[in-house]
Amino acid sequence: MGGIAPMAENPPAIVMDGAGLQSLLEALADRGYQVIGPQVADGAIVYQSLAAASDLPAGWIEQQDGGHYRLVESGDARRFAHVVGPHTWKRFLYPSLQRLWSATRQGQGFEISTEGEQPKYAFIGVRACELRAIGIHDKVFIDSGFTDAGYAERRRRNFLVAVNCARAGDTCFCASMGSGPDVGDGYDLALTEIGDADDPSYLVEAGSDAGADLQRMLPGRPAGADDLSAAADAVAAAARSMGREMVADAGPLLKRHLEHRQWDAVAERCLNCTNCTMVCPTCFCSTVEDVTDLSGMETERIRKWDSCFTLDFSYIHGGAVRREGGSRYRQWMTHKLAYWWDQFGESGCVGCGRCITWCPVGIDITEEARAIAASETAGQGED
Amino acid sequence: MNVLAPNRTVGQDPMVPRSFVIERVRKELSDTYTMDLVPRDGLPFRFEPGQFNMLYVFGVGEVPISISGDSKVTAGISHTTRSVGKVSAALNALQPGDVVGVRGPYGAPWPVADVHGMDVVFVAGGVGLAPLRPAIYWVLAHRAEFGNVAIFYGARTPEDILFRREVQQWRGRFDMTVHVTVDRATGAWSGKVGVVTQLIKGGGFDRHNAVALVCGPEVMMRYAAEALGERGMPKQNIHVSMERNMKCAVGFCGHCQWGANFVCKDGPVFSYDRAEPLLSIWEL
Amino acid sequence: MVDVVGLDELMKEHNFFDGFDKEALELMAGCARNESFRAGEYIFKSNSDATHFYIIRHGNVSVELPVPGRGRITLQTVGEHETLGWSWLVPPYRWWADAKAISLVRAISLDAVCLREKMEDDHELGYRLMQRFVPVLAERLHATTVQLLDLYGLPGRA
Numbered sequence: 055m056g057g058i059a060p061m062a063e064n065p066p067a068i069v070m071d072g073a074g075l076q077s078l079l080e081a082l083a084d085r086g087y088q089v090i091g092p093q094v095a096d097g098a099i100v101y102q103s104l105a106a107a108s109d110l111p112a113g114w115i116e117q118q119d120g121g122h123y124r125l126v127e128s129g130d131a132r133r134f135a136h137v138v139g140p141h142t143w144k145r146f147l148y149p150s151l152q153r154l155w156s157a158t159r160q161g162q163g164f165e166i167s168t169e170g171e172q173p174k175y176a177f178i179g180v181r182a183c184e185l186r187a188i189g190i191h192d193k194v195f196i197d198s199g200f201t202d203a204g205y206a207e208r209r210r211r212n213f214l215v216a217v218n219c220a221r222a223g224d225t226c227f228c229a230s231m232g233s234g235p236d237v238g239d240g241y242d243l244a245l246t247e248i249g250d251a252d253d254p255s256y257l258v259e260a261g262s263d264a265g266a267d268l269q270r271m272l273p274g275r276p277a278g279a280d281d282l283s284a285a286a287d288a289v290a291a292a293a294r295s296m297g298r299e300m301v302a303d304a305g306p307l308l309k310r311h312l313e314h315r316q317w318d319a320v321a322e323r324c325l326n327c328t329n330c331t332m333v334c335p336t337c338f339c340s341t342v343e344d345v346t347d348l349s350g351m352e353t354e355r356i357r358k359w360d361s362c363f364t365l366d367f368s369y370i371h372g373g374a375v376r377r378e379g380g381s382r383y384r385q386w387m388t389h390k391l392a393y394w395w396d397q398f399g400e401s402g403c404v405g406c407g408r409c410i411t412w413c414p415v416g417i418d419i420t421e422e423a424r425a426i427a428a429s430e431t432a433g434q435g436e437d
Numbered sequence: 438m439n440v441l442a443p444n445r446t447v448g449q450d451p452m453v454p455r456s457f458v459i460e461r462v463r464k465e466l467s468d469t470y471t472m473d474l475v476p477r478d479g480l481p482f483r484f485e486p487g488q489f490n491m492l493y494v495f496g497v498g499e500v501p502i503s504i505s506g507d508s509k510v511t512a513g514i515s516h517t518t519r520s521v522g523k524v525s526a527a528l529n530a531l532q533p534g535d536v537v538g539v540r541g542p543y544g545a546p547w548p549v550a551d552v553h554g555m556d557v558v559f560v561a562g563g564v565g566l567a568p569l570r571p572a573i574y575w576v577l578a579h580r581a582e583f584g585n586v587a588i589f590y591g592a593r594t595p596e597d598i599l600f601r602r603e604v605q606q607w608r609g610r611f612d613m614t615v616h617v618t619v620d621r622a623t624g625a626w627s628g629k630v631g632v633v634t635q636l637i638k639g640g641g642f643d644r645h646n647a648v649a650l651v652c653g654p655e656v657m658m659r660y661a662a663e664a665l666g667e668r669g670m671p672k673q674n675i676h677v678s679m680e681r682n683m684k685c686a687v688g689f690c691g692h693c694q695w696g697a698n699f700v701c702k703d704g705p706v707f708s709y710d711r712a713e714p715l716l717s718i719w720e721l
Numbered sequence: 722m723v724d725v726v727g728l729d730e731l732m733k734e735h736n737f738f739d740g741f742d743k744e745a746l747e748l749m750a751g752c753a754r755n756e757s758f759r760a761g762e763y764i765f766k767s768n769s770d771a772t773h774f775y776i777i778r779h780g781n782v783s784v785e786l787p788v789p790g791r792g793r794i795t796l797q798t799v800g801e802h803e804t805l806g807w808s809w810l811v812p813p814y815r816w817w818a819d820a821k822a823i824s825l826v827r828a829i830s831l832d833a834v835c836l837r838e839k840m841e842d843d844h845e846l847g848y849r850l851m852q853r854f855v856p857v858l859a860e861r862l863h864a865t866t867v868q869l870l871d872l873y874g875l876p877g878r879a
Contacts (some may be wrong), residue, residue: 090691121453154452155450155452155453157495159495159496161537162458162534162535162536163456163477163536164456164495164536164538166453166454166456166538168450168453194688195689198688198702199687199688200451200687200688200689200700201451202449202450202451202452202689203450203451203452215566226673257690289688310720312718313718313719338651338689338691339690339691340684340685340689340690340691341684341692342498342499342685342690344496344497344498346496350496353495353496355499357452360684360690360691360692362691362694367682367692368681368682368692369682370680370681370682371521371522371525371875372521372875375681375682375720376720377720378720380721381597381720381721384721385694385721389694391695393694393696393697396697397697397698397699468875517722519875521875562872562873563873564873591873592873593871593873593874598874618798620868620871620872620873621794621868622783622794622795626795627823628798629798629800630760630783630795630796630797631796631797631798631864631868632864632867632868634864634867635803635864638802639800639801639802640802646839653872653873654872654873656867656868656870656872657872657873662868669815
């Protein structure tokens with residue numbers, strides 16, 4: 055429970071009541087942060103600008119299943135009893151549309167200009183799986199030999215308020231991915247919702263100097279041993295109630311079965327709609343478009359989210375490399391669970407379950423892995 | 438392992454190109470042109486044989502093109518481009534004096550600097566000779582440091598032989614052998630007709646102490662690597678240059694992922710012991 | 722048949738005969754002749770009887786098909802270390818293409834009737850020879866397939 059143990063260099067944990075959340079938002083706003091947090095909109099819990107703590111989704115939880123998402127009332131006042139919805143933080147850190155640069159024609163040449171200042175975001179309610187996902191993107195965009203300047207700057211200015219999950223969703227499987235529900239580290243402040251469900255309190259722990267500075271501004275009392283154990287118990291309970299579970303050693307399993315009838319079986323159901331890649335907090339694939347004005351004098355290079363489920367994704371002159379749906383699903387799943395380890399030293403799947411919930415036909419990555427594992431024990435499945 | 442470290446652009450946005458002016462355009466084939474580019478900022482451009490650049494045409498887009506010139510020259514760069522799509526066709530329509538954007542160099546090079554003392558076999562198919570040319574220049578510039586040098590080149594027809602004059606010059610050298618074959622003979626062609634794998638069967642290298650650099654269409658590279666293997670060359674000494682969709686060339690866009698590799702960063706040059714298991718998986 | 726010993730020595734140098742013992746080589750040498758063809762000379766012509774099989778020691782041979790209106794289409798060239806012709810092995814034993822020496826060609830020819838008889842008489846030898854001829858056929862088929870793929874052409878363009 056790394057996130058629960060007080061850190062030596064940081065101030066001891068405190069406990070604040072619901073009003074303390076408003077103080078937190080105000081302190082962040084005072085420091086120039088654009089505060090983003092979960093709210094109810096369009097029948098889902100989404101991440102958008104958070105004007106007041108009263109906009110947090112108090113009293114709401116989701117029912118989730120393969121291809122199913124409904125908000126229901128929890129019957130209490132907890133603000134973070136929900137889990138994850140269709141949004142991920144990448145929509146702010148790695149937006150679906152980004153202008154890389156613009157250029158103006160000058161004679162036979164052109165002059166390039168780049169974006170100015172990056173936004174300064176504070177995220178409220180970053181879950182353990184999401185924190186892991188942000189760490190994964192940090193590796194891709196900052197620590198892999200090349201640095202995406204815009205991303206690196208947005209992250210440098212970023213303030214993360216994490217939340218330990220005290221409840222697991224029906225499609226959650228972070229416990230089996232080793233990425234939650236305890237937030238671990240990598241946050242500025244971590245909250246755990248404890249106490250009376252009708253009037254919850256918040257254990258606040260600092261994970262960085264910036265977090266420690268901010269924590270000192272917050273109203274609260276020093277956390278006692280019972281607060282810490284209540285928080286630990288809540289997270290442990292969430293870990294025990296995961297809706298889904300990934301089979302052990304899924305990566306080596308998939309690498310043993312790159313040719314398997316299950317890829318064809320999933321292709322029969324997969325619509326190639328790309329939903330799973332859009333809602334995935336770690337999917338980072340992008341494409342680039344050039345937009346030119348009518349005079350042909352001004353042009354922009356726009357980076358857009360892309361998906362390995364599209365036929366165009368693997369196009370080389372003459373045609374797509376991955377023409378079959380099964381090949382594209384295999385690409386996505388093996389990258390997440392197998393090759394990501396080779397490339398980045400960790401899993402590309404954090405077990406958030408969004409790809410299961412938001413798949414229109416309810417394809418379940420944990421079920422697909424289990425089917426391949428089952429064929430292995432049954433000694434069948436190879437083409 | 439490499440003499441020149443790749444230009445890593447940490448702290449500077451790798452998605453923003455440098456401006457280069459087209460100094461010269463040479464028509465090589467009906468649809469293939471070589472362009473010599475000089476940087477507007479006057480700073481040297483360094484690369485290793487086998488690396489590529491992302492070339493940007495104003496308002497049209499960007500395309501990965503391997504560098505086809507001499508790595509000893511740092512005042513400019515040469516690229517040989519075949520018109521196969523919108524951007525490459527737009528690139529080939531540009532004239533001297535026009536400006537293109539250049540990002541790079543990117544990718545793992547041919548291991549020419551690591552194979553001193555060995556025989557070197559170049560196997561090229563079609564315009565695959567272009568990415569090999571910097572390696573050929575390197576080997577010829579350090580000729581005494583290598584054993585036998587052979588080029589096996591397969592083209593579609595005699596009219597499709599790239600760098601024809603240079604290939605003739607290489608043929609005339611006494612310190613290397615050059616064999617050219619075409620799939621279809623036309624006109625007064627009196628050379629070989631057949632596939633490039635037949636040339637490999639002729640040998641001319643010490644299988645225990647030779648390295649092969651292979652570039653061409655994927656299927657041709659597989660057959661060539663198999664033929665080299667049949668001649669006894671170990672797979673780790675056979676190197677192929679892979680082609681996949683690339684949008685960024687720095688591992689951000691995901692398009693070129695191939696097994697555990699990003700072809701842009703981990704390739705495009707792969708030793709065949711690494712490439713073969715991946716090539717054998719359909720649509721990986 | 723002069724100089725039979727010399728011929729089987731020459732044959733031994735060609736990789737086609739790698740692995741044959743002395744007895745088999747001598748047996749085949751009984752069907753063999755040393756030949757040379759001037760540049761431009763036809764070694765055989767299509768539709769004529771396939772009376773020989775050739776092992777090229779030196780020079781290049783062009784295998785051509787005369788196509789009315791398109792001239793002579795070169796299907797392949799055969800050079801040193803390679804073998805020329807397989808029609809002698811398959812009934813009705815008639816060449817289906819022309820073979821022309823591009824340069825001075827030195828070859829060992831093997832008499833087809835003689836060879837077929839020996840293979841018929843000695844199935845052991847026949848089998849071992851077939852083990853050599855089948856890969857030649859497979860290689861031709863393989864090369865033809867690759868040529869048909871038109872790998873260097875642009876997709877969607879003839």
